[in-house]
Every structure is written in C-alpha cells, then in structure tokens.
Amino acid sequence: MTLNPWRLKLLSQLDALGTVRAVAQAANLSASSVSQQLAVLESETRTQLLERTGRRVRLTSAGLILARRARSILDQMDAVEAELRGLNEEPSGRVRLGGFQSSIHTLAVPAIQHLNHPHLDVEIVELEPHASMPALLSGEVDVIITTTDFVELPVPPDIDVVPLAEDPIVLLSPPGQPKAELKACKDEPWAFDMPGSYMAKLATRLCREAGFEPRIVSRFSNYMLTLQHVEAGLAVAVLPALAVDPRFDVVAKELPVTRKITAAVRRDSRAAITVVLHALHTPQ
Amino acid sequence: MTLNPWRLKLLSQLDALGTVRAVAQAANLSASSVSQQLAVLESETRTQLLERTGRRVRLTSAGLILARRARSILDQMDAVEAELRGLNEEPSGRVRLGGFQSSIHTLAVPAIQHLNHPHLDVEIVELEPHASMPALLSGEVDVIITTTDFVELPVPPDIDVVPLAEDPIVLLSPPGQPKAELKACKDEPWAFDMPGSYMAKLATRLCREAGFEPRIVSRFSNYMLTLQHVEAGLAVAVLPALAVDPRFDVVAKELPVTRKITAAVRRDSRAAITVVLHALHTPQ
DNA sequence: TCATGCTGTTCAGTATTACCGAACAGCGAG
DNA sequence: CTCGCTGTTCGGTAATACTGAACAGCATGA
Structure with a gap:
C-alpha cells in the first residue's frame, strides 16, 4: 500500500499552518475536503494522526513523525521533478529572488552559492515582507522568501508556498x-x-x-x-x-x-526557478 | 505539482519487469490501464520516459532516472509505513523467511543481522525457488526471496512483490x-x-x-x-x-x-513482516 | 511473403474517488 | 448565554482510474 502524497502534503501543511481551515485555504480546497482526506489517511495507516484540542486539532506524535517524513519524501519528489526539468531544459537566464533583509545572508546567499549552472543568474532583491507577495504576483520577482505571517490566506491559486525553516x-x-x-x-x-x-x-x-x-x-x-x-x-x-x-x-x-519562514513561487515555473526554490529548501 | 506514486511505481516496475503486460499482471491492472497511466506521467512531467523498440517499449534515460529515483521514494514511503506500524505494534514474534540457497548468506543473513528488535525472531528457511510462492501462499513462510523467473504472472492479488537486486x-x-x-x-x-x-x-x-x-x-x-x-x-x-x-x-x-531477485509477502502483513521485508531491500 | 501471435495504444464506457456546500457539533471568549 | 470560531458528516457532483474491445505495429516461422 502506497501512501497518498497529496494527503501527506495536507498533513505536513497542517503541521506548518496549524488549522484545517488554513490548510484548506493554502491548498485551495474546502475544509471538509481536507478533513475527509486526513480521515482517510488515518484509516489507511491505521494510526491516529490527529487529536482534538478544544476547537482545533493537533498532530499526535505519530502524526508529527509522519508529517516530517512526508516532508522529506515530498521534497525528494520536487527534486526529481526539478531533475527531470533540468534534463529538458538547462536552467538558464535570470531568476530574481526577493527576500526580507534578515533572510538574505542567512538563507538566500548560502543557497545560491551552491548552485552550479553556468547559464543561470540569480539576482537577489531585498523586499519588505509585506511587499513580497505582491511583487511575486506582479512578476517583479520569481521567488520570494517570506514568513507565514505575511502569506495572506487564501493563497492565490497559482502560487506554491514551501516551508523553509523555523526561525x-x-x-x-x-x-x-x-x-x-x-x-x-x-x-x-x-x-x-x-x-x-x-x-x-x-x-x-x-x-x-x-x-x-x-x-x-x-x-x-x-x-x-x-x-x-x-x-x-x-x-x-x-x-x-x-x-x-x-x-x-x-x-x-x-x-x-x-x-515559520517560507518561500513562494508562481506555479509551474520554469526549471531555473524550480532549481532556485529547491536550493533554498535543501539544507546546506 | 506532486508526482503520482502509483504511476511512479508502474514505471519502476516496467524497468524491473520489462514489458507493459508484465507490469499490468504484477499490479493486477490491465495493460491498457498501465499504458494510459504511463502516458499521463509523461504528460505531467513533460518528459518522454518511454520509447518504442519494435513491439516493446523501453525506458529512455530520463525514464531510467525517474524510475530509480521513484524506487528510492517508494522505499521511503514503505519505510514510513513500517515506522508507523512499528509505533502501533512493536515488531515481535516469529517471522519465517524462505529463500533459495544462494540468497541466504548473500541477502537474507546480512539483512537480518541489522535488525534491532528484541522481541522479533526471524527464522530463515531454505526453499527451492519453484517452491517458495506456494509456501508463501499457504502460510508456511511469511517472506520469500525468489527471482522474477519463479514469480508466475499474474501475481495473486494479495501478494506484494518487491524488487531487491539484480544478479x-x-x-x-x-x-x-x-x-x-x-x-x-x-x-x-x-x-x-x-x-x-x-x-x-x-x-x-x-x-x-x-x-x-x-x-x-x-x-x-x-x-x-x-x-x-x-x-x-x-x-x-x-x-x-x-x-x-x-x-x-x-x-x-x-x-x-x-x-532480477525479488522478495514477496502477503499483502497487509503485520509490522514484523514489513520490517523484515524493508530490511531486505535496504542496502547494507 | 503471409499468417500468427506478440507487443503497446486508443477509445468509449463504468466504477471509484476527490471535492463541494450545507448542516451540524463542540469549544472558547466575551 | 450568545456568538463565532473550529472541525466533521452527509449527500451530491466532477474528475479520474480502470476495463474490455478494437486497433496498430513488429517479430517469427512456415
């Protein structure tokens, strides 16, 4: 039996975002759909992954383990996709990465330094957190580093948000x-x-x-x-x-x-952008 | 976009088994279903994964890369499931592992030596390859090591076959x-x-x-x-x-x-059996 | 060269699953 | 106690996975 990565992603997002409704908004689903998917995941794994805490839920220790393992698996899937895209399309051209000040030398620069694509230019742009999502949406930048505080919900449907770190x-x-x-x-x-x-x-x-x-x-x-x-x-x-x-x-x-520090990109971005995103959330 | 692990599994099995029809039989699907799923995987990844070779297909280099990465991801999913089962149920009791003679000291013993569960006993039983699937089906053993030569197609619906190695x-x-x-x-x-x-x-x-x-x-x-x-x-x-x-x-x-050397277990086996299976195909 | 049997693919239809909105239940804050 | 938040269940719809039939292409053997 193979675990459903969309459900694993929802579980992982629940860990990151805290409520079923926030996950639903981030995933562009309804709360009822998220609730049902997580219930199915529990039945498939024969494990209680969530428990009620007042009017909210939280992950059990098994749920936390699964969410964390899931993140690793989902990251590998992203990496495989990036690798395939890289086969089709050598990452090249300019990618503009916008981040709040304190993220630049702590997250952006270390990530970019490890890239190894001769035709890829990454331009790092400082953006105040409240300005980064509008800049991403308008195409002024291609990748942003922000925090969940500044990611308004619901996330626009063509934006992918990726957790990076906890600060x-x-x-x-x-x-x-x-x-x-x-x-x-x-x-x-x-x-x-x-x-x-x-x-x-x-x-x-x-x-x-x-x-x-x-x-x-x-x-x-x-x-x-x-x-x-x-x-x-x-x-x-x-x-x-x-x-x-x-x-x-x-x-x-x-x-x-x-x-929680997150990155965001427009969905189905070209390979160069995907590579930069992947570099950001690969531990250095 | 997240890759569909069932399709990845089909691709991986195509690498292992060589034909779409063999994959269909191993997966208890029709060949047309496998063909369509692989076509969808190609369109999702925007990558040609297969090419015709006479009346058969083979994987392209991108397909091989994806199949191999997929195997790693699918193994991790199995590992996560095993870990969750382990949370629910400490692996214990006796597991009988049957293998053909030359697999015992090359595959079975090294795998078992790395297990670390105080209440788990693994009994290794020598079985001629033609005898191992009937023994598995009858419950005489819990895990077998065999080769694809002795796995008759279609695989019985409640048996999971896992590739281990190439000999x-x-x-x-x-x-x-x-x-x-x-x-x-x-x-x-x-x-x-x-x-x-x-x-x-x-x-x-x-x-x-x-x-x-x-x-x-x-x-x-x-x-x-x-x-x-x-x-x-x-x-x-x-x-x-x-x-x-x-x-x-x-x-x-x-x-x-x-x-190709494979292992097989009855589907939805208890945690102890899953742990043994996982130990077998984790590289030592 | 042709017939046969293998392979994989496409098509139309059905079964299954994901998702939705409405309605509901439970909890915390004021 | 009321209100507004949370999550869940239900019944229905939309989307997807799967099937069998029919087809196309290739290899083999007569």
Whole structure:
C-alpha cells in the first residue's frame, strides 16, 4: 500500500499552518475536503494522526513523525521533478529572488552559492515582507522568501508556498544587563512592534504567559531601531532570531516559540526557478 | 505539482519487469490501464520516459532516472509505513523467511543481522525457488526471496512483490582453462539446465548471439552439480552469480545479462513482516 | 511473403474517488 | 448565554482510474 502524497502534503501543511481551515485555504480546497482526506489517511495507516484540542486539532506524535517524513519524501519528489526539468531544459537566464533583509545572508546567499549552472543568474532583491507577495504576483520577482505571517490566506491559486525553516523568537536584552528569561523582564521597559502586528501580539501573549503586562516604552516596525534601543540599554524586546544582526551588541536568549519562514513561487515555473526554490529548501 | 506514486511505481516496475503486460499482471491492472497511466506521467512531467523498440517499449534515460529515483521514494514511503506500524505494534514474534540457497548468506543473513528488535525472531528457511510462492501462499513462510523467473504472472492479488537486486549471469569455466568470453566456448562441452527452464533458454540465446550452437553434454537443475562439473574440467556453463558458491574452484566471468531477485509477502502483513521485508531491500 | 501471435495504444464506457456546500457539533471568549 | 470560531458528516457532483474491445505495429516461422 502506497501512501497518498497529496494527503501527506495536507498533513505536513497542517503541521506548518496549524488549522484545517488554513490548510484548506493554502491548498485551495474546502475544509471538509481536507478533513475527509486526513480521515482517510488515518484509516489507511491505521494510526491516529490527529487529536482534538478544544476547537482545533493537533498532530499526535505519530502524526508529527509522519508529517516530517512526508516532508522529506515530498521534497525528494520536487527534486526529481526539478531533475527531470533540468534534463529538458538547462536552467538558464535570470531568476530574481526577493527576500526580507534578515533572510538574505542567512538563507538566500548560502543557497545560491551552491548552485552550479553556468547559464543561470540569480539576482537577489531585498523586499519588505509585506511587499513580497505582491511583487511575486506582479512578476517583479520569481521567488520570494517570506514568513507565514505575511502569506495572506487564501493563497492565490497559482502560487506554491514551501516551508523553509523555523526561525526562533529571541528575547533581547542589553549586554550590561543580560536577562535569561522573560520573567526577569517584568519591570523592564519594552520595545514593541506596531499595534496589531504579529510580533506585537506575540510579544503581548508571551509576557502575559510569563505573568506580567509589559511596560511598553517604544514601538518600531524597523527592527534596526529596536536593536539600537536594546543595545543602548533603553529597552528589552523580542524579535525573530533572523532579524538579529550580529553587528548589534545585544544579548539574545532563544524562547520556545518559532515563526515559520517560507518561500513562494508562481506555479509551474520554469526549471531555473524550480532549481532556485529547491536550493533554498535543501539544507546546506 | 506532486508526482503520482502509483504511476511512479508502474514505471519502476516496467524497468524491473520489462514489458507493459508484465507490469499490468504484477499490479493486477490491465495493460491498457498501465499504458494510459504511463502516458499521463509523461504528460505531467513533460518528459518522454518511454520509447518504442519494435513491439516493446523501453525506458529512455530520463525514464531510467525517474524510475530509480521513484524506487528510492517508494522505499521511503514503505519505510514510513513500517515506522508507523512499528509505533502501533512493536515488531515481535516469529517471522519465517524462505529463500533459495544462494540468497541466504548473500541477502537474507546480512539483512537480518541489522535488525534491532528484541522481541522479533526471524527464522530463515531454505526453499527451492519453484517452491517458495506456494509456501508463501499457504502460510508456511511469511517472506520469500525468489527471482522474477519463479514469480508466475499474474501475481495473486494479495501478494506484494518487491524488487531487491539484480544478479548478473556469469560464464563459468575450469580454473585450468579459463575462458574470457562466450565466443571462446564455441567448441567446449556445455552443462545446461533442464530443457524448457529459464536458464536453459537464456544460455541457448546467449550462445546463439555469440554465433554458435552449444554442444550440450549434461543437464542439471541442481547447480551444485553444474559447479562440480565445471570445476572438474568437464564442461563450461552459465549461471547466476548468486548461485556460484566460492567453495567451488571455478573461473566466473560476468556477462552483460542479469536476472532480477525479488522478495514477496502477503499483502497487509503485520509490522514484523514489513520490517523484515524493508530490511531486505535496504542496502547494507 | 503471409499468417500468427506478440507487443503497446486508443477509445468509449463504468466504477471509484476527490471535492463541494450545507448542516451540524463542540469549544472558547466575551 | 450568545456568538463565532473550529472541525466533521452527509449527500451530491466532477474528475479520474480502470476495463474490455478494437486497433496498430513488429517479430517469427512456415
């Protein structure tokens, strides 16, 4: 009996996206279809893969194992397709890769450096995360690196989204007054992102879970300002690890929360684009 | 776009079995279904995977690449299923593995030695190839190692056949009069298998392709007798490489022909059997 | 050279499966 | 307690896999 890779993909996306409805939107299916497909997968594997947690579901440990193995298998299928496309069509021409600032030297450059196609040019373009999907849709770029926060659901039907990595969230404190955990920041001044933003909501929730209301003294959407603030001893903050540039002298403590970095391309892109996408999510 | 693993499996089986009709029988499908599925796979991948060779087809180089990558992916799917079954059911109890003599120390024992399940016993049973499928069907053994020569088509619907390896055919000559190629054996006495057997037909075809009719002086179905004959300088022969026991002092020259070694189990076997099957076709 | 039997393919039809929307059930937040 | 979120089930439709018949092409043997 062979497992159905579309169902495996749905399971993997459920791990990545968190809800059946989000998976449905990402996959351009209805929630009922996703629910039924996952039920069939459970019956085929004779394994409980999901369990109810309130009004949501989460993956059981078996479900997590399967989702992770599935990702590897699905990646190999993508690699095989890319290899076949490569046989037909030597990747060539220019591919424009857009990514948010902190992804460029951490994800894009290492990936591109490993490519070995004499006629392929990859142009790396910095794009703010909120601008990357419109740029992809308009054809201004061919591949984007973004986070699930900035991938609006439903995903447009001709866009493929691929998870790349998980980026931990870190607690930042000044070098002179390092803090090892959130609780130690109860009385500290806080630098936050703009109200309503994902990071602001996340930071609020994390502080409340640590048992206090954060004393917010500043709000920046430009993380460099946040980093400067912390380095100067003016605030503590939480930011994604990728956003923390080593040139700022701050103490970073990883929290048990991550955000998900994804890449996206237009569906059925030419071989050169597929190769770049594949290079991005192949571990270096 | 995700490749359809059932189609990949058909392509892989075409590589292993050689004809669309043989694949159809092995898969319990009609030849027209296999033909259409492979056509769809070609259109999905935008790659020619097959080409006509007279009244048969063969895989193109792209088809071979895909078939081989497919096998790896399909193996991983089997491994994931086995892992899930292992979560549900620690492999335990006795599994009886039947194999033809030359497969035991070359394939079965190395595979079993790598298993690591405290409650799993594997009993290895020698079975002549023609006896192994009936033994599997009757429940006398749980896994068999055989060759495609002894897997009658159509495969019974509840049997899964898995390719394991390719066993080259070798030209055997006495140590005192070693022969480097078939043509050099034009005037030699030949030991053959029984009339009508696969090996006899194959040997006949190989000799004729080398430009001569073999002078057959003996016919043995027991390959030990063949080996003894060659060692004693009484004949030359062709046999599968696995059948050549090193304790016989003969000169073996590999020919550009192979036979295919397969394993088979009853469908939907319990986890312990699946684990053994998986161990068999995981390279050591 | 022709007939036969093998191979694979195409076609039209049927069976099976994937998907949808509606309706429902359960849970958490206000 | 109400509302709005989540996921699930049901019945129906659309899409796909599969079949058998008919066909085409090739190799072999008489």
